[in-house]
Amino acid sequence: MFDQLVRSATSIGANVVEGKAGSSKKDWKNYFSIALKSANETKYWLCLIRDTIDVSKTKMEELITEANEISKIIASIIVNSNQSF
Numbered sequence: 001m002f003d004q005l006v007r008s009a010t011s012i013g014a015n016v017v018e019g020k021a022g023s024s025k026k027d028w029k030n031y032f033s034i035a036l037k038s039a040n041e042t043k044y045w046l047c048l049i050r051d052t053i054d055v056s057k058t059k060m061e062e063l064i065t066e067a068n069e070i071s072k073i074i075a076s077i078i079v080n081s082n083q084s085f
Contacts, residue, residue, distance in 0.1 A: 001045055001048060001051070001052075001053075004041075004045050005025055005042065005045040005046065005049065008039075008041040008042040008045060009038070009067075011034070011035070011038035012035050012038045012039050012042065012070065012074075013033070013035075015031045015034045015035035015038060016031070016074070018029030018034065019032045019035065020030045022056055028081075029078065029081065030081055031081045032074060032077060032078050032081075033078065035074050036071060036075055036078065038075045039067060039070045040072040042067045042070075043064055043067045043068060043071065046060060046063050046064045046067060047064060048062065054072045061084045
C-alpha cells in the first residue's frame, strides 16, 4: 500500500509539471486530468491505510484533507480552463 501511495502522490506533481510544459491545449488537459486521477487515487490509499493499519488517525485525516484540497484545486483548474479554451 505504501508503495502505491508514493507512486500516486508523486504522480500528481509530475503530471502537473508535464502539463504545464505540454505542446497543446489537449496535452495540457490530459496531463491535468491524470494529475486529478492520481490525487483521487492518493486519497483512496490514505483512507485504506487509515482503516487497516495502526497509524495516527489524526495525522491520516490531515493528509486525506490535504489530498482532497489538492483534488479540488486541480478539478477547479480543469473546469475553469474548459471555459477559457
